[in-house]
Amino acid sequence: MFKLLETILAGKIKTEPINNMGEKNFRGELELNPNACIKCNKCVEACPTGAITTKNATGLPEIDYKRCLFCGRCVESCGKEALYHTGRDAAPIFTGEKTTPIGEFIKNKIGRSLAIRHLDAGSCNACDFEMGALSNPLYDLQQYGMHFVASPRHADLLMVTGVVTRNLEQALIISYEAMQEPKIVMAVGACPISGGIFGETYAIAGFLDKILPVDIVVPGCPPRPAAMLVALAAAAELYAKK
Template sequence: MLNLLMKIVRTGRVTEHHDSGTTIPPRFRGKVAWKDSQCRSCEICREACPTGAIAFSNGQLVVDNNACIFCGRCSEVCEHNALGHTAEYQLAVLRDHLSEKIKATLKRSLHIRHVDAGSCNACDWEMTALNNPVYDLQQYGIDFVASPRHADMIMVTGVVTRNLTQALTMTYEAVPAPKLVMAVGACAASGKVFGNSYAIRGAADTIVPVDIYVPGCPPRPAALIYGLLLALDRLGGNHK
């Protein structure tokens, strides 16, 4: 026991705080940046995008972050170096007119029920990391619960499959009102990653009303924490 205590003292704090900055790996791909001055509107990037996340409107490039899987294909095929990935991962967005619902829901600690609606498990692994000593989600008063009847929020991962549509619907109905729903990752946020299939119903918001979208394939644990804190309105003036 003494050796364990000494090891803890030597190790010190390992938990990251959201406002202290997060170390980004050198090869990390975040939000797509577009250089207007270098773009020739050839639209090769749009054709190369596997999920249709890139579009052009009035000569301006528009990226649907919910559908983007940050694969890097757009920047690879661009001959004019007009596209590139940044290190920005704080891409979570809230649906409009959520303030009153959030105030009514989140007067206390936030309890979450996870629903895998048909994911590849990549997002699920990132969510699991939220409870490790590095991210330590409980430091924010947020915890996962086993029953939807004890939850304030549902975090949905994966494109919604036909086989799991009923499970998602029943879980949503079991959560006491008012309740929030977060779509985690490009599959749940856009439903475009796997295309059209008889086995797929689509994005999470085609089945249940979604309040928070966290893009990524998969999103980093820090990106998930950003989305949760954005919903909790605990970011002060840091959020965009």
């Protein structure tokens, strides 16, 4: 406690640089050891969202990070330890393009500011809590020229969390239409990307890309604040190109 008070009184602020590595026990991107895989399909059966498929020429598991919850059930089901988690975040994905190398946005500096409007379309609040950490002294997104705004009229980017519920579909569309061109739409977490554990039900209007043109997605359930920072850096570059 006294050490904490000493640090506060000294006026030092500790920030974390943008990186794609989590803590030691962080369940990050999955990797496969093809030599250990016996093609038993237990990982496919264990996945609650259908993120793992083996419909390819090799018969080896393939992971769709747009659906993956990083829950670890596939790793637990693999008796041969062929599938395992790394400490890396899954990279942000530009829709319609290949996965963007995460290192490009860690090394590059952002050349302009980015105004962000967050809209929760029906989440469990896990992604929202992680997003809230972006404004704390550790991540401090304002040091990169990014900031949250209260109105979509002032925003360059619409950051959406949660499945799109029918009760919030109209609010989502109105917010998007209120933004000035050019504008970017980012889906944060598995829920707006693929429905997450909720899938498709009577209360859900659909995945975000069925309602709005999505430019970039951030895999995870929830993604770490650092992963969101990388995606925002990518979005800032995309905005500049638009």
